[in-house]
Amino acid sequence: MSEQESQKSRESRESRESRESAERPVPGQDPRVQWVATLAVIVVGALTIRPMGVTGQGLAVTALFVVNAASLLARRLPEHKVPPRLALGWLSLAVVAAAALIAVSDRGTSYLFAFFVAGHIGYRLPTRQALALAGACGLLCAAVLWLRPGYDGQTWMFGLVTAAPVLVGIVNRSQKQSVRSALAAAEAAERAARAEARTAVLTERGRIARDVHDVLAHSLAGINMQLELVDALIDTGDLERIREANGKAHSLVKESLKQAQWTVHALREDALPLVESLTAMVESSGHHDVLRVTGAVRDVPAKTAQNLLRIAQEALTNAARHAPGGVVAVELAFADASTTLVVRNGPAAREAPRPGGSGMGLIGMRERVALLAGTVTAGPVVEGPYAGGWQVEAVIPG
Known part of the structure; x- marks a missing residue:
């Protein structure tokens, strides 16, 4: 999948999640x-509002009752499916219908429609529009009551009260928006956590890839070279050299098993003692008494120990491949603010086999050190007892 397709997929998923969030009921509102x-x-209105019929005033009351009932039921339409202008028009019509029902009916609970419409106006419309339309509702209801015959001079005040529920609607809308904002923030945090988890998984995959490279790439390359040599020597009939190459292949297999053990330790996040583990590693590579430790030895974080050991393993493997028989020196220096590992090897004492490997060794070292905010340098030694050889130096802060 291309990057553009991946981006479109993420945008589509986020849009779908936003739509589902808008359709989801707000907690606390059943x-x-x-x-x-x-x-x-609606039921109480049908039982109490009079007159209702199919002719004259009864027909007008029945028609207005149906319109008011429909406008009240329309409150249950999802907000995202009703455009703002349509909502304003529908609620304006509902206000007129509620006031008209109060005007033409003789008795009953027709005023309840005006109360509920005013409340929903506050819930559905922006505050300024809601206050203006609810005010119009109150004035309209007050006017029809004022003009109705048989009402005393104080009745119109009841019409004004029909606008009061708009305040309840505004409060409910504010609470709904607050709750949805909190839910959106929580969902955004969850998405960020998922993205962080994916990043952590990719980072871990990179670390495992480096470990697998360290164990397999070097070991299998060496074994392959010896087996190729055996294959070439078969035609010559030189059994002594065949046995020698075969023995080296077996030695490399044994070494690979040791390296696999180091990798298992690293993948299990075992806390390895750095000095003791480094000593065992150097000796298992065939070099004795070449490790020098300076400074006050202290415990280092598990990740620091694991990565320094992997760097040492990489450097020792490269020394054995490119400078067979050459002298090797390993130095581990503890300072107040850093831990430094230096691996040096002199020039080859015998002819090196044909170069092999993936070329990922130095890249892997740099990746490991970068994860710990450290630095690594590698290059030829130009002076001193190791002139003509190679040196790797890794510095880890902390």
């Missing part, structure tokens, strides 16, 4: 309660 309240207003 849709069933709202449905019960809506149906209760």
Whole structure:
């Protein structure tokens, strides 16, 4: 999958998650309660609002009742499916219908529709629009009550009160937005945690790849060279050299098993004692009494020990491959602010076999040291007892 396709896939997934978040009920708001309240207003209105019929005033009341019931049921439409302008038009029509029902009916609970519409105006519309439309609702209801015959002079004030539920709606909308903002923040944090986990997995895969390279690439390359030599010597009938090459191949297999043990320790995150482990590694490579430790020996973090050991293993393997028989020196220096590993080898004492390897050794060293904010340098030795050889130096802070 290309990077562009991957980006589109992520954007599509995030859009789908946002849409699902908008459709998801807000905690603390049970849709069933709202449905019960809506149906209760409609049922009570059907039982109490009079007159209702199929002619004259009864027909007008029935038609307005149906319109008000429909506008009240429309409250349950998902917000993301109703454009803002459509919502404003629908609620404006609902205000007019509620005021008209109060005007044409003689008795009953027609005013409940105006109360519920005003409350939903506060919940559905922005604050300024909500206050303006709810104010219009209150004034309209007050006007129709003022103009109705048989009402005393104080009745119109009841019409003004129908606008009051808009405040409850605004509060509920603010709470809903706060809850959804908190949920969105939590989901964003969860996505960030997943991304961080993916990054950690990729980092760990890189570390395992380096360890596998250290064990397999070097060992198998050496074994392959010896087997190729055996294959070339078969035609010559030189049994002595065949046995020698075969013995070296067996030795490399044994060494590979030792290296595999080091890798298992590293992958298991075992805390290896640095000095003792480095001593055993150097001696197992065939060099004795070549490790020099300076400074006050102290425990270092497990990752530091593991990576220094892997760097030492890489350097010793390269020395054995490119400078067979050459002298080797290993130095481990403990300072107050850093730990330094230096591996030097002199020039080859005998002819080196044909070069092999993946070329990833130095890259792996640099990656290991970079993970610990350290530095690594590698290059030829130009002076001193190891002139003509090679040196690797890794410095880890802390």
